[in-house]
Amino acid sequence: MIDFTNIEYLKAGNKKQKRAYEVLRKYKVFEKLKPYAPVLAGTIPIGIDIESSDLDIICEVDLRFEEDFLDDIALGRLIPGDTDVKVENIIVHGEKSIVLNFMLDEFPIEIFGQNKPSTEQNAYRHMLAEYRILQEKGEDFKHKIIELKNQGIKTEPAFGLLMGLENPYEDLLKF
Template sequence: MNDFLNIHYLKRGNARQQKVYDLLQKTQIMKKLRIYQPILVGTIPIGIDLESSDLDIICEVKNEIAFQKHLQAMFRSYPCFCQKKKANYVVATFNYKDTKIEIFGQNIPTIKQNGYRHMLIEHRLLTILGPTFKSNLKNLKKNGLKTEPAFIKLLNIDGDPYKELLLLDNLTNIELQIRFSHLIPS
């Protein structure tokens, strides 16, 4: 299993992951955010991204005002820089060449944030259910479905996709194999 806490796994990944690794090295984004325990999350780390997928980086933020100032100081010179403060998080977006980057900050340790937890369960499911499931998932995404709803649709689960995925995270790999055995190729 990849150590998603260290971006070096991207060097050994697919072409897009290697490109992202180079981008992160050139821009030093992770280094610039290191005091916020940044983690690259989303579809790119687990290889289910589309050409239009952005980079999602989550951060642990104790002081939102300081974080906003840090983001402005580090990234406001990038094209399309935009920053928003919501009730319990801060998000900044900008572009680097042909890649959109989103930095999300919340007062929750990054390894406990939903973005990271979703990515981990999605990675486990992809590993267990195999390449056909992954291909079907990417097809749903190409047809406009977001990642979590696409997973839930293929798994034939009703309810809020974001909450349902978190519930699956409580299951062991063996329990997931049993529950979704009908989706595992023989």
């Protein structure tokens, strides 16, 4: 299985994965976020992205020190000074979270932080389950997922539709 905690796998991927790797390296995103155990999650790592897909980077952030995290990102020049950044504090499954959205070159970037290890966050766990399912079900299934996503259906619900899952966000965590 791919080690999704290290972005080196992107170098051997499809065209978009290779380009994502170049952009992440160019801006030293993972080096600058290293204290927060960043992991690239979502659809691009597992090859089911569509045109509008973003680079989802999940991080472990002690939200009691949210300002330090934001300063590290700004002062560490992860985000170029002229970049428009949207910052939101949200609650996801009862857990306080922080979300930053901005652009780096042609990629929309979303940095998502919760006060739990990155590899224990649902985004990472969903991605692993989806990857395993894609490996098991093959290319035809993968193309059906992408087709549903192109119709505006989010990733987990797309898996839910094709697999008959009642609550895909919860059910995928069981895989």
